[in-house]
Amino acid sequence: MKSKxxxxxxxRLVGVEKTLGGQPVLxxxxxxxxxxxxxxxxxxxxxxxxxxxxxxxxxxKPDRGQVLVDEIDIxxxxxxxxxxxxxxxxxxxxxxxLFDSLNVFENVAFPxxxxxxxxxxxxxxxxxxxxxxxxxxxxxxxxxxxxSGGMRKRAGLARALVMGPEIILFDEPTTxxxxxxxxxxxxxxxxxxxxxxxxxxxxxHEIPEIFGISDYVAMLLDGVIVEMAPSEExxxxxxxxxxxxxxxxxxTEVVTSGESRRPGTHA
Amino acid sequence: MVASAVxxxxxxxxxxxxxxxxxxxxxxxxxxxxVRPPFRxxxxxxxxxxxxxxxxxxxxxxxxxxxMVLGLQGYYSLRKFGAEGWLGSAVALSIIRExxxxxxxxxxxGRAGSAMTAEIGIMRITEQIDALDTMAVNPMQYLxxxxxxxxxxIMPMLCSIxxxxxxxxxxxxxxxxxxxxxxxxxxxxxxxxxxxxxxGGFLKAISFGVIVSWVCTYKxxxxxxxxxxxxxxxxxxxxxxxxxxxIWDYFVTSVLM
Numbered sequence: 001m002k003s004k005x006x007x008x009x010x011x012r013l014v015g016v017e018k019t020l021g022g023q024p025v026l027x028x029x030x031x032x033x034x035x036x037x038x039x040x041x042x043x044x045x046x047x048x049x050x051x052x053x054x055x056x057x058x059x060x061k062p063d064r065g066q067v068l069v070d071e072i073d074i075x076x077x078x079x080x081x082x083x084x085x086x087x088x089x090x091x092x093x094x095x096x097x098l099f100d101s102l103n104v105f106e107n108v109a110f111p112x113x114x115x116x117x118x119x120x121x122x123x124x125x126x127x128x129x130x131x132x133x134x135x136x137x138x139x140x141x142x143x144x145x146x147x148s149g150g151m152r153k154r155a156g157l158a159r160a161l162v163m164g165p166e167i168i169l170f171d172e173p174t175t176x177x178x179x180x181x182x183x184x185x186x187x188x189x190x191x192x193x194x195x196x197x198x199x200x201x202x203x204x205h206e207i208p209e210i211f212g213i214s215d216y217v218a219m220l221l222d223g224v225i226v227e228m229a230p231s232e233e234x235x236x237x238x239x240x241x242x243x244x245x246x247x248x249x250x251x252t253e254v255v256t257s258g259e260s261r262r263p264g265t266h267a
Numbered sequence: 268m269v270a271s272a273v274x275x276x277x278x279x280x281x282x283x284x285x286x287x288x289x290x291x292x293x294x295x296x297x298x299x300x301x302v303r304p305p306f307r308x309x310x311x312x313x314x315x316x317x318x319x320x321x322x323x324x325x326x327x328x329x330x331x332x333x334x335m336v337l338g339l340q341g342y343y344s345l346r347k348f349g350a351e352g353w354l355g356s357a358v359a360l361s362i363i364r365e366x367x368x369x370x371x372x373x374x375x376x377g378r379a380g381s382a383m384t385a386e387i388g389i390m391r392i393t394e395q396i397d398a399l400d401t402m403a404v405n406p407m408q409y410l411x412x413x414x415x416x417x418x419x420x421i422m423p424m425l426c427s428i429x430x431x432x433x434x435x436x437x438x439x440x441x442x443x444x445x446x447x448x449x450x451x452x453x454x455x456x457x458x459x460x461x462x463x464x465x466x467g468g469f470l471k472a473i474s475f476g477v478i479v480s481w482v483c484t485y486k487x488x489x490x491x492x493x494x495x496x497x498x499x500x501x502x503x504x505x506x507x508x509x510x511x512x513x514i515w516d517y518f519v520t521s522v523l524m
Contacts, residue, residue, distance in 0.1 A: 057401050059400055083403035086401060086402070087403060091401040093394040093397065094394070095393050095394055097395045098395075099395055100390075100393075100395070111402050115403060115404075
């Protein structure tokens with residue numbers, strides 16, 4: 001069955017529109033996410049990238065249009081069917097969203113305990129394996145509050161990986177990290193993607209770093225996808241607005257990351 | 268100017284009706300998730316510990332002083348009619364019928380309700396609730412339902428502890444301090460407190476348990492994405508559930524009478 005689906009896009013957005021708090025955020029997004037690749041959506045801060053990502057996993061429902069996961073329109077599903085589809089997914093949130101009341105081990109074990117009937121010994125083996133894969137060996141007993149930003153992202157990634165999802169969504173995985181740490185998180189994403197073979201969808205404004213790690217890049221501008229191409233090709237785009245965005249990348253970066261640190265201005 | 272005032276009033280009314288509807292839907296879906304497996308006994312136990320055991324101290328303290336002040340007030344009022352022998356009945360009835368359920372609910376609102384709102388609000392702001400959703404774990408079932416269930420189970424117990432301590436507080440002041448006869452205190456209590464009073468008090472406590480947990484979890488769950496949002500949500504939760512407790516108390520009393 002997998003080989004039959006092989007060439008088809010795993011997620012397809014068709015004419016997705018969304019208005020939040022009176023502001024039109026998405027205005028007819030058409031986007032196809034290729035299976036087994038890393039696809040990055042770039043765009044301005046506050047431009048609706050996170051909103052786009054939340055549509056893919058059904059955290060937000062479109063006002064108009066379709067969100068198709070393996071050709072099933074998830075916007076029309078009831079909560080039970082939606083939960084079935086969500087088993088294919090994992091998401092790494094901007095803030096990592098670890099549960100404060102659980103330590104790192106329990107956080108990573110959480111999906112296994114909730115959604116599988118694995119024995120405790122098996123869970124332990126699996127969790128330790130994941131912690132090792134993200135470089136957190138021996139940190140299982142720590143609580144999220146005791147971890148640095150980078151470590152929290154790693155723990156979040158371990159929790160995302162533990163169920164062996166087909167698709168992982170990354171919501172600005174390197175926001176708030178210094179450039180060196182950002183690179184190690186990027187490398188970790190690529191490394192785990194090669195190892196586990198999941199489809200990765202990432203939203204980011206880390207230009208030009210993301211060109212090196214993404215297979216495909218798409219740009220969200222004024223609520224629509226204006227350009228989507230393989231990474232190499234994308235960098236040679238002729239689209240004037242996209243050219244402007246990626247060429248002044250480093251300087252915009254200073255401005256935008258400063259903005260995103262202000263509370264309440266999530267993208 | 269009149270037009271804008273009318274428009275404003277209309278807008279507020281619409282919002283209020285909408286908010287009441289949303290709160291009702293929230294409560295109904297909580298109950299729906301409560302009766303659906305998997306049942307989360309451990310979560311309920313944790314919440315019982317948090318809401319019940321950790322509120323014990325403040326309940327005992329307020330219960331004791333409420334009973335004591337009732338003993339004092341009651342004694343001096345009743346003595347005017349030479350009826351200080353009825354002190355036990357006066358203290359017990361006011362505590363069992365009214366003060367026990369209401370004051371213990373207000374104390375739980377302040378101690379556990381505000382903490383519930385803050386906890387859930389922080390989970391909302393830091394996307395932990397979205398994370399539960401993405402892991403196909405329903406946050407209503409995992410987070411909200413255990414709190415509401417625990418609150419409904421524990422409120423009558425806290426209320427009965429409040430009642431006992433309060434009545435004993437009245438005894439301490441009336442009998443030990445002011446010299447009412449111990450037999451009169453207990454026999455007047457025994458002859459005037461009926462099963463209906465006790466049962467009415469418990470009914471109130473159960474419904475207050477619903478109000479506190481419902482309002483406080485709702486406000487936390489719908490916190491807006493900012494630090495002020497969290498502060499506002501906590502304040503609103505405490506004020507709204509306290510007010511609702513008192514209003515609901517009036518209606519239940521008028522029905523029970």
